[in-house]
Amino acid sequence: MISVGVVGGTGYTGIELLRLLLNHPRVSVDVITSRTEEGVAVADIYHNLRGHCDLIFSAPDVDNLAACDIVFFATPHGVAHQLVPALYDKGIKVIDLSADFRIKDATLWEHWYGQPHGCESLLPEAVYGLPEVNREAIKEAQLIACPGCYPTAIQLGLLPLLENDLVDSDNLIASAASGISGAGRQAKVDLLHAEISDSFKAYAVEGHRHLPEIEQELQAAQKNSKKSVKLTFVPHLLPIIRGIHVTLYANLEDLSVDLQALYEKRYASEPFVDVMPQGFFPQTRSVRSSNMSRLAVARPQGRNTVVVTSVIDNLTKGASGQAVQNMNIMCGFSEQEGLDHLALLP
Numbered sequence: 001m002i003s004v005g006v007v008g009g010t011g012y013t014g015i016e017l018l019r020l021l022l023n024h025p026r027v028s029v030d031v032i033t034s035r036t037e038e039g040v041a042v043a044d045i046y047h048n049l050r051g052h053c054d055l056i057f058s059a060p061d062v063d064n065l066a067a068c069d070i071v072f073f074a075t076p077h078g079v080a081h082q083l084v085p086a087l088y089d090k091g092i093k094v095i096d097l098s099a100d101f102r103i104k105d106a107t108l109w110e111h112w113y114g115q116p117h118g119c120e121s122l123l124p125e126a127v128y129g130l131p132e133v134n135r136e137a138i139k140e141a142q143l144i145a146c147p148g149c150y151p152t153a154i155q156l157g158l159l160p161l162l163e164n165d166l167v168d169s170d171n172l173i174a175s176a177a178s179g180i181s182g183a184g185r186q187a188k189v190d191l192l193h194a195e196i197s198d199s200f201k202a203y204a205v206e207g208h209r210h211l212p213e214i215e216q217e218l219q220a221a222q223k224n225s226k227k228s229v230k231l232t233f234v235p236h237l238l239p240i241i242r243g244i245h246v247t248l249y250a251n252l253e254d255l256s257v258d259l260q261a262l263y264e265k266r267y268a269s270e271p272f273v274d275v276m277p278q279g280f281f282p283q284t285r286s287v288r289s290s291n292m293s294r295l296a297v298a299r300p301q302g303r304n305t306v307v308v309t310s311v312i313d314n315l316t317k318g319a320s321g322q323a324v325q326n327m328n329i330m331c332g333f334s335e336q337e338g339l340d341h342l343a344l345l346p
Contacts, residue, residue: 002331005031005068007060007083008075011185013097015046017074017320022052024324024338026331029053031068033060062086070327073098074320081118084143088122093330094143095323101126101145102213112209128217129326130155131335132270138329146326147217149318150176150210150235153246155217156273156293157310160266165223166257167250167306170230172218176246177236179284182314202236210235242315243284248308255304259297267295271336272317272325282311289313290343291321313343 004021008014009032021027032042034057042057043050058064060083065071071087073080073096080100087094103109104124106117117123127141128134130152138144147155154174161167177200183191190196211233219229238245260278267273274294276282282294293312300307312318321339328335 001026001028002069003028003030003067004327005029005033005065005071007033007065007071007073008079009042009057010034010037010045011074012181012315013184013319014074016315017072017097017323018042018046018049018053020316020320020324020338022049026333026337027327029055031055031058031064031071033058033065035059062090066090066092069093070095070330072096072323072327073100077113078115078118085119085122088125088143091142093141095129095146095326095330096126096144097146097319097323099148099209099213101143102128102147102151103216105212105216108212112207112212129322130217131322131325131329132156132267132273133159133217133221135329138326139332141330144323144326144330146319146323148210148213149178149182149244149312149314150174150208150233150246151214151217152318152322153244153293153310153312154214154231154233154248155221156312157246157248157295157308158218158250159221160262161250161306161308162218162222162229163266164257164262165227166254166262167252169218169222169227171251172229172231173249174214174231174233174246175236175249176233176244177238178244178314179238179240179242181242182244182318183237196237196239199239200236202234205234208233208235238284240284242313243288244312244314244318245284246310248310250306250308252299252304252306259299259306263295263297272339281309284311284313285345286343287311287313287317288344289316290341291317291325291339292343293317
C-alpha cells in the first residue's frame with residue numbers, strides 16, 4: 001500500500017483522479033489540497049464520493065505532502081513550479097498533470113503559456129509520461145510530466161507512421177474535437193450549456209498550447225531524426241461532456257505498406273490501445289470513463305493520403321487515468337491495476 005497526495009482536487013481532472021485512486025487496491029489517499037476549499041469535506045462538494053472519502057481539503061503544505069510516497073498535481077499551469085522543487089529535493093515522486101514540465105524548452109513554454117517558467121532546473125529530470133513510448137524511463141523516474149489530452153490522442157495515432165518514416169512529416173494535419181470538460185471546471189459565458197449545446201465550433205485555430213508538446217514528442221519519435229515535424233492542429237469544441245475524437249491526415253510515401261498490420265503490430269502488447277478491425281471506426285462513447293484509446297487506420301480510395309481516427313476520454317487516458325497508469329509503472333504494480341474497467345454505455 002502506498003500513500004498518495006493530490007494537489008488541486010476541485011477540478012474535473014482532480015475529481016477523476018480521486019475516483020480512480022479511491023478504488024485502487026494498492027493506494028491510500030491521505031492528503032488532498034485546495035486553497036479555495038480549505039476546511040471543506042471533499043464529499044460535501046462531490047457527492048459521488050460520499051461513503052468513500054472522508055478527507056477534508058487542506059491548504060498545500062510541503063511537510064504534509066512529503067509524508068506521501070507520490071504526489072499528484074492536478075493544478076493550473078504554473079502552480080507545480082512552486083511546490084515541486086521542495087518535494088523533489090525530499091525524494092518524493094511527483095506526477096504532474098499540468099503542462100509545467102512537458103515542454104523541454106523553457107523559452108518555448110514561456111511563449112505559449114505567457115509567463116516565465118518557474119522551475120527550469122527540473123526540466124531535464126522530467127520524464128514525459130506516455131507509457132506507449134517511455135515505459136522504461138517512467139519506471140525509474142521521480143518526476144513525470146503527464147501528457148495532455150489532445151497530445152495523447154494525436155501521438156498514439158501518428159506514432160507508427162513516424163517511427164517507420166512512412167509519411168511526409170512536414171505536412172501532418174490533426175482535426176480534433178473535445179468535450180466541454182476539457183475546458184476545466186470554471187464559470188465562463190462561452191462554456192454555458194445555452195452557448196455550446198446544439199453547436200460545434202473550432203477554437204485556437206491560430207495556435208493551441210498543446211501544439212509544441214505534440215511536435216516535440218513526434219520529433220523525438222521519428223525514425224529519421226533529421227526530418228522536421230510540422231503539424232497543422234485545429235481543435236474543436238463538441239457539445240458533449242467528455243471524450244476526444246481526432247482525425248489525422250498524412251501523405252504516405254510508401255504505398256506498399258500494410259497499414260492495418262503495421263498498427264496492429266505496434267500496439268499488440270499495449271494494454272490501453274485498441275486497433276479496430278479494418279473497416280470499423282471508433283466512437284467517443286466506446287471509451288467513456290475508461291483508460292482505453294481506440295484507433296482506426298485507412299487509405300481512402302487507395303490514394304496516398306492515410307487517415308487515422310483516434311478516440312480517448314479526455315479526463316481518463318487524456319489525464320487522470322494516464323497519471324494512474326504512470327503511477328502503476330513507477331511502483332512496479334500491474335499497469336492495469338485500478339484501471340481495467342469497461343467504458344460506460346450508453
